[in-house]
Amino acid sequence: MISHYDTIFKLIMNDPRSRFVSLLTGMEQGKSLSNDAGWYTARTVDYISRISETNFVHIEIQTNVDKTMHWRMANYFTLLNHKLHRWEDDNVHISQFLVYIGADSNSMLKTHPKFGFPYQYKTIELSKCKVGQLATSSFYGDRILGLLMADVTQGDWQNTFDEICTLRSEPHKLEALFFILHLSALRGMQEMIEDAILEMGMYEALKSTPLTARASEENSIGTIIELLSDFFVEAGHHPLNDEECDVLRGLDLPRVKNVYKAITRTGARRSAIFAATMIEQEKNSDRENKNGM
Numbered sequence: 001m002i003s004h005y006d007t008i009f010k011l012i013m014n015d016p017r018s019r020f021v022s023l024l025t026g027m028e029q030g031k032s033l034s035n036d037a038g039w040y041t042a043r044t045v046d047y048i049s050r051i052s053e054t055n056f057v058h059i060e061i062q063t064n065v066d067k068t069m070h071w072r073m074a075n076y077f078t079l080l081n082h083k084l085h086r087w088e089d090d091n092v093h094i095s096q097f098l099v100y101i102g103a104d105s106n107s108m109l110k111t112h113p114k115f116g117f118p119y120q121y122k123t124i125e126l127s128k129c130k131v132g133q134l135a136t137s138s139f140y141g142d143r144i145l146g147l148l149m150a151d152v153t154q155g156d157w158q159n160t161f162d163e164i165c166t167l168r169s170e171p172h173k174l175e176a177l178f179f180i181l182h183l184s185a186l187r188g189m190q191e192m193i194e195d196a197i198l199e200m201g202m203y204e205a206l207k208s209t210p211l212t213a214r215a216s217e218e219n220s221i222g223t224i225i226e227l228l229s230d231f232f233v234e235a236g237h238h239p240l241n242d243e244e245c246d247v248l249r250g251l252d253l254p255r256v257k258n259v260y261k262a263i264t265r266t267g268a269r270r271s272a273i274f275a276a277t278m279i280e281q282e283k284n285s286d287r288e289n290k291n292g293m
Helices: 005-013 020-025 069-085 133-134 140-146 154-165 170-187 190-200 204-207 210-234 241-251 252-262 272-292
Strands: 045-052 055-062 093-100 122-127
Touching: 005 045, 005 055, 005 170, 005 210, 020 055, 020 093, 020 133, 045 190, 055 069, 069 093, 093 252, 133 140, 140 154, 140 170, 154 170, 154 190, 154 252, 170 190, 170 204, 170 210, 210 241, 210 252, 241 272, 252 272
Parallel strands: 055 093, 093 122
Antiparallel strands: 045 055
8 A cells, every 4th residue: 555644743733723833843833834945946845834923933754764864954944044044144043853753763863963053953753752632633634643652552442433424514524534545555454454444334435535646646646756767767867866865755646756757758858747846836936916906
């Protein structure tokens, strides 16, 4: 089963009902902002919010160990800094957090080894955090994320699943079932959750939820990324790197298909990957300028 961890975390963190970010970081709950990193770079971040006029919170979710994350976090800081205040000396402060959600030991650097303030960030290993108040949150998304934290038992997974089944809103129930089904794979609970959902006769119904539609599109984009990477390898070039993959995942499916066709069929250069997003950002900027006139 294709995983959609990033999608699920982004949806929950940006949901106004969620307290996950504030409880995890110890900071106030802010107003979510667009995850576009700006500066026509085609990069996106997992989460960015405004706490006050000068204070912001940036979060990156990481499932696997990536030894380059300290450089990526520094890059994100630079991009966001420019996006938020264009290098003006206005005391803007961005608190950065790298949240590792995998079950294996984290060997990534805890912060940048060479860059000091303001490039420092804090690494949080979710499996070592106490669930605390997340377990009693009124939002099912928070309670499900709490299952990824320390000292959670199989019984806790079963109890949360049973609570989801009592939700009166059918769309909320289906969304929550989708959340717990996919995230259960991170802690070895997937078989138990799958069996419970199949027993309910709800497994097929999950395919019709809005989230599964988005997940299906992400799955298709992931397939195209793999095909494009294989195309470059077969042509004697290096495969797609993390930055190129991130750029493609930030586009919608039709644009990703267009990039794939342009490169594999008409011989467009590799830079077409970045050009697609730059063009889209210019269009969005033009729309914003027109709306502001």
